[in-house]
Amino acid sequence: MQDEEIHLPPPTLWPLGFAIGIAVILVGLIIDPLWISSIGGAITLVFGFLWIRDASAELRGHRIVVEPERRQVVEAGAGQVGPSAQAGGDAMPHPAPGERFPRSKFLEASTLGLGGVIGGLITVPVAGFAVLPSFLGQKRHRVDMGPVADYKEGQWYVATFNTDPKEGDVARRTAFVRNNGSLAVSGRQEPSFTIISNRCAHLGCPVQANGPSGAILGLKSQTEKGANGPVTLNPTVPAGFGCPCHGGQYDTEGNRTAGPPVRALDRYDYEIDNGRLVLLSTYSVSHVDGQGAQAKIHKYKSVGPGEHVDGPEQWFYPINPPHH
Amino acid sequence: MARQLSRAQVRKQRMQDAVNFPLDWLEERSGLVGGVRYFLFRKVPGDTNWMQTLGSATLTAFLVQAITGVILAMYYKPTPNDAYASIQNITDHVTMGWLVRGMHKWGASVFIILMFLHMGRVFLFGAYKYPRELNWVIGVLLLTMGMMEGFTGYLLPWDQTAYWASVVGINLNGTAPFLGPWLAQFLRSGQEISGDTLTRFYSLHMLLVPGGIMALIGLHLYLVIRLGVTSPPWSKEAAGSELVEEPAAATAARPGLTRPVARGTAAGGSE
Numbered sequence: 001m002q003d004e005e006i007h008l009p010p011p012t013l014w015p016l017g018f019a020i021g022i023a024v025i026l027v028g029l030i031i032d033p034l035w036i037s038s039i040g041g042a043i044t045l046v047f048g049f050l051w052i053r054d055a056s057a058e059l060r061g062h063r064i065v066v067e068p069e070r071r072q073v074v075e076a077g078a079g080q081v082g083p084s085a086q087a088g089g090d091a092m093p094h095p096a097p098g099e100r101f102p103r104s105k106f107l108e109a110s111t112l113g114l115g116g117v118i119g120g121l122i123t124v125p126v127a128g129f130a131v132l133p134s135f136l137g138q139k140r141h142r143v144d145m146g147p148v149a150d151y152k153e154g155q156w157y158v159a160t161f162n163t164d165p166k167e168g169d170v171a172r173r174t175a176f177v178r179n180n181g182s183l184a185v186s187g188r189q190e191p192s193f194t195i196i197s198n199r200c201a202h203l204g205c206p207v208q209a210n211g212p213s214g215a216i217l218g219l220k221s222q223t224e225k226g227a228n229g230p231v232t233l234n235p236t237v238p239a240g241f242g243c244p245c246h247g248g249q250y251d252t253e254g255n256r257t258a259g260p261p262v263r264a265l266d267r268y269d270y271e272i273d274n275g276r277l278v279l280l281s282t283y284s285v286s287h288v289d290g291q292g293a294q295a296k297i298h299k300y301k302s303v304g305p306g307e308h309v310d311g312p313e314q315w316f317y318p319i320n321p322p323h324h
Numbered sequence: 325m326a327r328q329l330s331r332a333q334v335r336k337q338r339m340q341d342a343v344n345f346p347l348d349w350l351e352e353r354s355g356l357v358g359g360v361r362y363f364l365f366r367k368v369p370g371d372t373n374w375m376q377t378l379g380s381a382t383l384t385a386f387l388v389q390a391i392t393g394v395i396l397a398m399y400y401k402p403t404p405n406d407a408y409a410s411i412q413n414i415t416d417h418v419t420m421g422w423l424v425r426g427m428h429k430w431g432a433s434v435f436i437i438l439m440f441l442h443m444g445r446v447f448l449f450g451a452y453k454y455p456r457e458l459n460w461v462i463g464v465l466l467l468t469m470g471m472m473e474g475f476t477g478y479l480l481p482w483d484q485t486a487y488w489a490s491v492v493g494i495n496l497n498g499t500a501p502f503l504g505p506w507l508a509q510f511l512r513s514g515q516e517i518s519g520d521t522l523t524r525f526y527s528l529h530m531l532l533v534p535g536g537i538m539a540l541i542g543l544h545l546y547l548v549i550r551l552g553v554t555s556p557p558w559s560k561e562a563a564g565s566e567l568v569e570e571p572a573a574a575t576a577a578r579p580g581l582t583r584p585v586a587r588g589t590a591a592g593g594s595e
Contacts, residue, residue: 055349056345059341059342059345131510133513133514133520134509134510134512134513134514135506135509135510138514138515163516167404167518167519168404168405168519169404170404170517170518170519171516171518203491203492203495203496203499204491204492204494204495205488205491205492206488245488245492302515303505304495304498304499304504304505304508304509305495305498305499306495306496306498306499307498307499307504307505316501316502317501317502317504317505318502320505321505321506321509323515
């Protein structure tokens with residue numbers, strides 16, 4: 001420890017030849033694996049051996065001769081052409097003891113500042129790319145469900161349709177549809193439908209109709225040719241709706257009757273276009289008074305399953321993400 | 325010390341030098357050999373317990389997940405139309421695919437179970453106490469990220485179980501007060517589950533979360549090495565004994581390098 005010598009590896013040029021050998025092997029793999037690569041292998045082996053021989057000279061007891069430093073350390077100012085660095089006054093006042101040079105403070109601040117700017121320039125667009133598409137430009141869907149006349153008055157149908165055929169089967173949705181007959185709206189007779197989403201208001205599992213299929217009434221399932229692809233209508237005779245996941249139960253208006261759901265089932269807005277039923281966006285419902293065409297629906301903006309829309313619990317969700 | 329060495333001893337010495345030379349070469353340029361020695365040859369309480377291997381077991385389970393996951397990613401296709409079929413292909417047709425997928429699928433549970441057992445051991449041994457509180461916190465973050473891996477990985481087979489479990493899982497996040505609905509919509513990549521949800525979960529599952537886990541494992545191990553291993557609660561050994569530095573002279577020719585030193589060799593003693 002006391003008389004520690006400067007320890008340096010012996011100088012060697014052979015790694016250069018070793019690297020060339022490897023390059024020749026790689027070129028040979030493309031041009032002529034047999035000959036060129038063999039030559040490259042030979043070069044690599046020879047120079048590798050020489051390199052190891054040089055590198056292990058110390059191990060083999062050779063004395064390593066390190067070329068002495070030939071540059072001379074010149075006293076500041078001595079023998080220089082220009083004025084000495086010490087000549088003249090200080091360019092900058094010396095800091096008080098414990099104080100740092102203004103220049104190092106400036107360099108530190110500018111390094112941190114520039115780094116922050118560069119980091120921000122990279123992070124902001126990338127974070128926006130990661131987050132914003134989930135919230136902006138959400139598509140609205142219009143789903144053509146076939147002629148109104150195909151929906152027998154008072155009959156429930158389990159309707160399966162695709163909101164966005166380009167997405168494939170992952171965009172298939174199910175709703176419970178009932179034609180309530182016509183309803184007088186400001187002096188005009190208009191068709192009235194109850195269209196309940198099958199997305200459970202607890203955690204979003206698919207709610208099922210509690211009851212037999214329409215086959216017991218002699219009704220067959222039918223397929224409508226909608227603009228968004230086929231819509232299957234399976235007649236059903238439900239006493240209510242129930243969720244298989246955690247047992248939430250609803251009546252035929254979608255009001256919660258038992259289990260964990262926090263509100264009634266969501267419903268679809270709809271319009272009648274040229275005698276055809278068209279599904280629009282969903283909206284959320286706290287509860288429904290009355291039934292069928294006369295039902296009074298307590299409507300709210302569409303929110304996720306498990307979110308309260310009324311009562312003090314709604315205060316937990318003051319700002320909802322944008323929804324169509 | 326000046327004693328004459330026999331011919332066999334000289335040969336043995338030469339062999340040792342030849343083996344140590346490349347290690348010394350590496351050590352002098354990188355400090356890696358010393359680093360590995362510092363990492364592996366630590367002072368450990370004499371009465372450590374098999375329960376204290378649960379952390380290494382968890383690390384091993386994570387490495388199995390990482391390696392099998394990388395290989396599964398070579399065959400898996402994260403698109404709504406191909407995902408299920410590619411999983412079937414991995415299971416039924418790719419050579420040994422059933423095995424690697426099985427290791428990844430069951431290994432996921434092993435990883436989570438081992439994390440809990442390791443956590444239980446740390447709790448029951450009181451190993452989370454001063455000065456190791458920070459490592460407990462990092463461990464809890466690792467547990468959380470491990471569960472994120474479970475959550476995001478579950479969607480990838482893209483079958484009915486995967487789909488509906490993810491629907492429920494995302495909506496559970498959505499019921500959290502204030503930011504819940506935003507988190508759910510971020511995870512879903514929109515208002516409805518779609519192909520974007522699948523690719524998003526895939527990216528989180530194989531890139532973002534594992535990267536975070538690896539970084540935190542690094543910190544976790546750094547603190548384990550820095551703070552040392554705790555004795556079991558029933559230990560009679562005095563706690564907090566300092567590591568005795570190896571006598572400098574025992575490291576022979578050049579200081580700080582890899583010359584092997586017999587345990588407990590007194591200063592100046594060689595051979």
